[in-house]
Amino acid sequence: MAxxxxxxxxxxxxxxxxxxxxxxxxxxxxxGFSEVLSGNVSLIVTELATNLVKHAGSGELLIRSCTEGDVSGIECLALDRGMGITDIGGSLRGKYPATAGKETGLMAVRRLSSLFDLYSIPEKGTAVLSRIETRSPEPVSDPPHPLCSTRPEVGVVCLPLVPDEPCGDGWEVIRSENRTVILVIDGLGHGPEASKVQVEAIRVFRKNPAGEPVEILRNLHAALRNTRGGVAAIAAIDEERGRVTYTGAGNISGRIITGHVTNKMVSLSGTVGDQIRQFSEFSYPWVTEALLIMYSDGLTMQWDLEDYPGLERKHPALIAGVLYRDHTRGTDDVTVLAVKLVGETS
Known part of the structure; x- marks a missing residue:
């Protein structure tokens, strides 16, 4: 997953x-989107941005490109702390006249989107996800493994502290057989030198994602010796064993949420590329309905998903977006990565 x-x-x-x-x-x-697809993207972005101004007063629009196999897309995530939508179903069914503005806008966004999802709480705000996708005519270089019965559904917010500055945070999710391996890396500080750390870490991770998390962390530690270093965590979801194996050095945090039960994963102290006194792995139970969230210290730790009724059932991009909206520190680069495993036919 690029x-x-x-x-x-x-x-x-x-x-x-x-x-x-x-x-x-x-x-x-x-x-390389076609004129038609580009036009659809333009309309979606215009509607989402207009809604933020008209109905919430202000907000943020997060845009990223995404590639998975032969599917290439652009993702838009609109976040606000406005009054929320009291009748979501009616809004999306076109219950309201065109002059109602927001409802008609959401109808257009949903119609033009390859993937659409929405989460809103009255008095607390709204998050809207739209993804526009196209398939490459070229053969897939790394097709899904025939043993894979599920695929990772990923949502992420990864942003630098200073707009247009290289981000010192980075992430990657790699799927092989019935195993999904996730990396979150945070180069020390922020800016270009911190960004070099995450770029090198991801390069090394992609070369050998098949090892156990502690082995991957050792490889990263050796590879980052000539950089300023960083903090990192690796999680490997093994569906066959029903386990998540996790290792981390520094203040990358992770949680596995299953219903009302939350397992907070353990990272030990240390700096990847500088000093790690102890390499240890920890194992946690995993079930199909579970949600994994990993995040850098750009996000506060004082959040509880139960404060957001129904959010765990939404697309991981909305989960990551809402947590970012409400809990970013605003003093460092930030990454929030949410992962579910869903059936290939879903």
Whole structure:
């Protein structure tokens, strides 16, 4: 699963809509989208950004490109702390007239999206996910393994502290057979030198994701000796064994949430590329309905998913987006990565 840069546009007035649309068009050009697909993206971004101004006063529009196998796409995530939507079903069924604005806008967004999801709580705000996808005509270089019965459904927010500055945080998710391996890396500090750490870590991880997490961490530790170093965590979900194996050095945090039960995963102290006194793995139970969330210290630890009724049933991108919206520190780069495993036919 390719990690691609994410852009965050703060929408507080109509000029922000123009910036959001131009940002989206730059993504479309990079992805080689057709004129029709680019037009759809432009309309979706315009509707989402306009809604943020008209109905919430302000908000953020997060845009990233994403690639998985032969599917290439652009993802838009609109986040606000407005009044919320009291009648979501009616809004999406076109119950309201065109002059109602937001409801008609959401109808258009859903119609044009390859993937659409929405989460809203009255008085607390709304999060809207839209993804526009296209399949490559070229053969897939790494097709799914025939033993795979599920695929990872991933949602992520990964943003630098300073807009347009290279991000010191990074992530990757790799699937093979019935095993999904996840890396979250945070280069010390932020800016270009921190970004070099995460780029090198992801390069090394992609070369050998088949090892156990502690072996992968040892490889990263050796490879990052000539950098400023960072903190990292690796989780391997083994469906056949029903276990998650986890290792971490530094303040990357992880949780496995199953219904009302939360397992907080353990990372030990240390700096990858500098000093790690102890390499240890920890094992946790995993079931099909579980949700895994990993995050850097750009997110506070004072959050509880039970404060968001029904959010765990939503797409992981909405989960990551809502946690980012409400719990980002605003003092460092930030990564929030949510992963579910879903059936291939779902």
């Amino acid at each position: 990690m691609n840069g994410m852009k965050c546009i703060h929408i507080g007035e109509m000029s922000g809509i123009v910036e959001a649309r131009q940002t989206a068009m730059n993504f479309c050009k990079t992805k």
